[in-house]
Amino acid sequence: MTAWRIRDIHTDDLDGILHLYEQLRASGIAPVYALAEVLTSASEDVAVVATSQDGQIIGACVARVAHNQAWVIFHAVVGERRSQGIGSQMLRAVEQRLAAYGPNVLSALVPAEEIPTKAFQNAGYTEKKQLRYFERRVPVQRAEATHLAELGGRILPRDLWDAVGGMRREKEILEKRLVMPLAEPELAEQYGVAPPRAVVLFGPPGTGKTTFAKAIASRLEWAFVEVFPSRLAADPKGLAGALRDTFQEIDKLEHAVVLIDEVEEIASHRRGDPPSPLQGVTNELLKIIPAFRDRPDRLLVCATNFIRSLDSAFLRHGRFDYVIPIGLPDADARAAIWERFVPAASARQVDVDALVEASEGFTPADIEFAARRASQAALEAAMDRGTPAEGAAPGGPTTSDYLEAIGSTRATVSPAVVAEFLEDIESIARL
Missing domain, CATH: 1.10.8.60 (Helicase, Ruva Protein; domain 3)
Structure with a gap:
């Protein structure tokens, strides 16, 4: 009798798969499929686990069918158990369960660092030589795309950054200060660099501040949302209330570049007694920015033609990481x-x-x-x-x-x- 057994996955086994996934990563092996994909398929497609005599999960194999081809998207065995034949037995068990779907081909992608490929060979898989794997992550999933459309946002074409000709100094600053830390947060953290959360672009009218904001979103492949204060002003809740509600909806997006153009319209110097309605809007915006900064994977870009007119509290350190000039085209x-x-x-x-x-x-x-x-x-x-x-x-x-x-x-x-x-x-x- 073996010291382990293979069975169908149960709902409460997902924590065990999560633990196996993290073990692989800790050992320097990056799984091909994202954890969310693995857990979803484990719940909805075909999956088996191997358990020890005391019921501990020591291996897992997850697969799914696409048309007439099945893909093994996760296969792992705890390190000390890898030579016991568990891996190949799980593959055979998954193949039996996949038979009901009628696939013609069983396929698997494994990380280049993966050592125990013998399990696949023992289960009858053939390694294909001279193949290259290409992958592209869809920036916005279907549910998020609907929400983005309701906000009037969109995913911009990927070539906008390259389409901005010249302006080398400005592009170099934006690339190094904004794009790189946001695109490579782990590398930035390694060097003690905090990715920016909010910036101001200022310069004369028509110099391309909006174009640069869009180019940043394009370069990052993040959703782009432009907030128009003039449109929000017509909301029955008033401009301040509409601004607060809009940012609460933006908070539901996974990644976003948010542009407030001509921000001087709602963040000009506060003066006068009693306070004017516009001062309430400025105060609301000053509350929104710290909350916005608490969330990763988003960037607020405020653009202005008249930076001298902005309220002094608006520009202080802690609210904006950078205040970047955008001049006339070179x-x-x-x-x-x-x-x-x-x-x-x-x-x-x-x-x-x-x-x-x-x-x-x-x-x-x-x-x-x-x-x-x-x-x-x-x-x-x-x-x-x-x-x-x-x-x-x-x-x-x-x-x-x-x-x-x-x-x-x-x-x-x-x-x-x-x-x-x-x-x-x-x-x-x-x-």
């Missing part, structure tokens, strides 16, 4: 923006370097306006000239069309605003 960024708007048919006949130089001091929105203005003017001129003769050079806006449009476009940000921004970097920025 030459590389302007080149990337121009290349986005110059039609492919005109690319060879347009001197982008000349456009970059001429548009210094422009915001991305200014460049887009000038580009569209040049394209429209070129189209109208072509229509006035009539149908081009056969064999004529391809049409489209030229360098002169763009330079003329640049010359007639008023820059959004004045030199005075730029000067104030540079002063704010010296006195307010916190990097």
Whole structure:
């Protein structure tokens, strides 16, 4: 008689599987499937456990069926029992139970560090050579996606970070201070770095603060939720109540980047006696931020065009980890923006370097306006000239069309605003 037996899993065996899972991890072996997946399949699919004579769980095997293929997603035996044939017996027991589902193939993925693969060989499994395993985690599960949609949030395309051309200094700061600690929390903890929970992005209007917030969410593959104070103001509970309820709903998301744009609308200097309704909103926001910071895997981004107007208590240490300036696009960024708007048919006949130089001091929105203005003017001129003769050079806006449009476009940000921004970097920025 063996000193162990194999039986179907019971509900109260899940703690034993959890213990086996943690034992594997403690021994340096990372299970292929997440613990939540293993426990779910143990409860809903096919699973057996091996128990010692005193009833202790000493092994477990969990499998599930997908179409006509079955997958062993967890297989473990306590260390001192691995040479007793328990592993192969559990595999045979699972195969018997899977027969009712009619799979054509039984498959298993095991960690590269796994040593006792002999159990699979003894159970008739063949190791496939020269195979590579690819995996991608879905950022938001179905139930959470519904909740995210109700908040007006979304998962952004994965390439937004790379789409932000130029702005190397800003991207480097955001990458090192925000993205890396949030994406690699264990590495950050190893070096004593606390992942950021809240930041302020400030700079002149139209410099891309919202774009950067979206790019951060894209880079992390976290849900992106933008909070619009102007929309919340119409709520019957009032702006303060609606703001509190919105953040309570956001708290249900597993990962999230939350943007409050033009935050100066609800966090400006508090003054006046008696207090105004807006002061109540500011007070509510000041209460929300510490509670928000208590939860991991989320980042609050407050963006403002007028950082000098923010309440002093709002910016103090402990509420925001960083106060980061986002300035006008540099030459590389302007080149990337121009290349986005110059039609492919005109690319060879347009001197982008000349456009970059001429548009210094422009915001991305200014460049887009000038580009569209040049394209429209070129189209109208072509229509006035009539149908081009056969064999004529391809049409489209030229360098002169763009330079003329640049010359007639008023820059959004004045030199005075730029000067104030540079002063704010010296006195307010916190990097």
